[in-house]
Amino acid sequence: MEGFVYGFQRVPEHCHRWRFFGKNLFRSVMDEISNLPLPEAFLNFLEENGIDPSIYTASDSTPRYVRLKPGCEAELEEIEAEMKCKLRKVDWLPGFYSLPPDIQIANSKAYQDGKIYGIDAASGAAVSALKISPGDHVLDLCAAPGAKICMMLDLLGDSGSVTGVDVARHRLAACRTILQKYSLGDRCRLFVADGTTFSLAPVRVDSVSRSCESAFEDKDDKFREWTSRRPWKERKRAAKAREAKSSQLVAVSENPELIFYGQHSGVVGLSKNELSKTMSDLEVSSCGYDKVLVDAECTHDGSVRHIQKFEHWGWRTLQRRVLDAERTDSLTVLQQLKLLRNGFRLLKVGGLLVYSTCSLTVAQNEDIVERFLKENASAELQEIDEAEGWPCKCGRIPKTLRFDPLTSQTSGLFVAKVTKLAT
Numbered sequence: 512m513e514g515f516v517y518g519f520q521r522v523p524e525h526c527h528r529w530r531f532f533g534k535n536l537f538r539s540v541m542d543e544i545s546n547l548p549l550p551e552a553f554l555n556f557l558e559e560n561g562i563d564p565s566i567y568t569a570s571d572s573t574p575r576y577v578r579l580k581p582g583c584e585a586e587l588e589e590i591e592a593e594m595k596c597k598l599r600k601v602d603w604l605p606g607f608y609s610l611p612p613d614i615q616i617a618n619s620k621a622y623q624d625g626k627i628y629g630i631d632a633a634s635g636a637a638v639s640a641l642k643i644s645p646g647d648h649v650l651d652l653c654a655a656p657g658a659k660i661c662m663m664l665d666l667l668g669d670s671g672s673v674t675g676v677d678v679a680r681h682r683l684a685a686c687r688t689i690l691q692k693y694s695l696g697d698r699c700r701l702f703v704a705d706g707t708t709f710s711l712a713p714v715r716v717d718s719v720s721r722s723c724e725s726a727f728e729d730k731d732d733k734f735r736e737w738t739s740r741r742p743w744k745e746r747k748r749a750a751k752a753r754e755a756k757s758s759q760l761v762a763v764s765e766n767p768e769l770i771f772y773g774q775h776s777g778v779v780g781l782s783k784n785e786l787s788k789t790m791s792d793l794e795v796s797s798c799g800y801d802k803v804l805v806d807a808e809c810t811h812d813g814s815v816r817h818i819q820k821f822e823h824w825g826w827r828t829l830q831r832r833v834l835d836a837e838r839t840d841s842l843t844v845l846q847q848l849k850l851l852r853n854g855f856r857l858l859k860v861g862g863l864l865v866y867s868t869c870s871l872t873v874a875q876n877e878d879i880v881e882r883f884l885k886e887n888a889s890a891e892l893q894e895i896d897e898a899e900g901w902p903c904k905c906g907r908i909p910k911t912l913r914f915d916p917l918t919s920q921t922s923g924l925f926v927a928k929v930t931k932l933a934t
């Protein structure tokens with residue numbers, strides 16, 4: 512891991528101390544790249560956040576990344592031949608390979624056959640920081656479209672569960688399609704719900720067997736094996752519920768909608784009442800999730816490819832979508848804080864939570880983490896030990912990490928990890 516962030520430089524002998532480069536030096540760096548087609552307001556925004564504008568010239572050289580489906584290692588040569596390019600092993604992240612930037616992954620047969628996943632290496636690092644192991648109950652609070660949830664499920668193996676939540680139904684439906692494509696849904700359940708208020712407990716296998724044994728329950732009230740071909744009556748009921756939600760009669764948060772569950776996700780055999788059981792704060796400490804990912808919606812300014820789209824969308828759109836949205840009082844920032852708070856509330860004592868965004872701004876990253884730590888005495892920021900050898904830098908507060916396209920050769924990403932202490 513390198514020891515500085517743009518605009519800030521680490522004092523060499525003390526890993527966690529910083530000094531500011533100074534405005535003038537930063538300006539001169541900016542003057543050098545003044546031939547970039549970036550508007551002045553955006554350059555000012557980058558300066559305020561200590562982000563080197565030249566990262567936005569790096570897209571031509573930033574590689575693409577794929578993750579090989581576990582078990583497909585022996586087919587690597589065949590995949591390379593079909594894609595007509597070399598897949599270079601990423602030596603700091605198991606299972607990941609880099610490809611030349613111009614390769615279209617989605618068009619390849621290997622992708623269509625479910626042998627590779629399209630996922631940036633920085634995103635893979637965020638999942639790695641969670642240290643998922645078999646048996647964990649994992650919550651992904653912003654799950655769609657699902658690149659990270661696929662990796663979680665591959666790491667989980669054949670015990671434990673993953674609960675995916677997303678407020679956008681169409682995006683979560685796409686996530687369900689991906690899980691089915693890679694045959695990964697067995698231990699997963701997906702809810703359309705607001706992650707800032709989602710409150711359902713992980714389903715433990717012992718509670719399922721208890722419920723299966725209950726002789727007094729109405730069998731029709733229990734979840735059977737999931738099928739996309741649901742009876743007409745049930746589809747009508749779901750459509751009605753959706754209509755009510757969209758006309759604001761029922762908030763998404765009040766009624767999480769289960770849109771997928773696998774055979775071993777803990778849902779089959781449960782009654783609807785058992786599924787909708789929420790956890791009190793006391794129960795959470797022992798029955799909460801072992802691992803939580805809050806991969807929050809953000810302004811996406813760490814993604815070079817995303818920022819370049821504003822050339823087509825118009826730079827005025829950038830003002831609204833990026834520059835205004837990163838203010839500390841904006842809806843985007845408040846939503847990120849609420850997601851982090853709720854993710855942490857659902858974490859059991861001793862569990863791990865990773866907060867990540869693909870923004871490089873301080874307001875959406877370090878400021879959020881600092882505010883959150885101030886208000887939660889039981890939250891402790893953790894060193895990301897796995898990062899030894901990762902090509903990232905320290906964030907503006909100790910123990911947080913930043914990936915940026917220039918130095919990491921990945922898409923931009925901020926990562927922070929916290930644990931919950933017993934109180």
Ligand SMILES: C[S@@+](CC[C@H](N)C(=O)[O-])C[C@H]1O[C@@H](n2cnc3c(N)ncnc32)[C@H](O)[C@@H]1O
Binds near residue numbers: 656846850
């Ligand atoms: C950065 S994307 C997540 C990417 C995902 N983790 C992956 O690896 O594919 C952020 C997601 O957060 C969702 N989102 C935004 N606000 C939310 C909320 N209040 N509750 C749950 N999901 C939310 C968006 O719909 C979007 O799909």
